[in-house]
Amino acid sequence: MKIMNCPMNGPRNVSEFVWGGEVREMPDPAASDHEWAEYVFIENNTKGVVREWWMHAPTSYWFIAERNTETDEIVRTYPATELYNSRREFK
């Protein structure tokens, strides 16, 4: 059984988690449709360690995991507040 460590709930069967895509910088709201389409729909599909959104389904808790896409090893998981720790204002 593969185990993932949820920052809020601790180690759980990986079947309790839902993948939420790569963590990427959001484009400027005024960016072109092409840039936005790329951000929303296209994954980089990097080989190696990537940063991804994951959700623990029983608690709907979203967090960030660093995972090696080559070996499927989960390197580290942490709360999203580690990256997103201040409010962003958009004009």
Next chain:
Amino acid sequence: MNTPLTPQSLPRRSFLYRKLAALGARFAAGNEAAIAASFGGTDEAAAAHNLGLADLSPLRRVGFKGPGAADWLVAQGLTVPEVNRCAAQADGARLFRLGANDLMITTDLGATATLPDKLSAAWAALENPPQSPRGFPMPRQEGFCWFVLTGRHAAAAMAKVCGVDLRPHRFPVGAIAQTSVARLSAVAARDDINGTLAFQLFADSASAEYWWDCILDAMQEFGGRPVGTEALRAL
């Protein structure tokens, strides 16, 4: 005169009322619903000590979620524990902290604690609930079914349907595990009743009948059976 109370004669019903009636439950009225008070048979209290499953779905519970929810409950005078812990309140009610700002308050087994109703009223009386606080009430009464699993084999029965180690020496009183129980996303909290091992169990009410059957099935091996609220109060 002594016509037995039927679930259909009251405005609210347990999600399981058909199953409870088929199991021969004798019902008692509470919170405008029929609560399974006893299933008869020999010594139901002993069954609750061994391994018993009770349905508390009709009993009062409320939830509050979103920014400001925990602070608001602290301001209401509640004891708010850390995330994934539950805490008894002054009137016997329980507060389950399911997230930093996701909290559920239930009445006690005897349904004497009125804290859920008081909080609902206090929330409704807020002048501007969406902003102050910015949280929102969660319909836990309708969204969750509520079971209690009691007895010395409770952890062993749970081990058949749940991957988290709930054995008493690993899972202390007041601990909450939010995990998969019989393939359903669920809340399992350890809340012993007068020294008897007990888990409060909550999961999606739409799957209540399925869940009840799964847990009873896991209990068979240990001689478990359904018990009513009278047996819980006798613990």
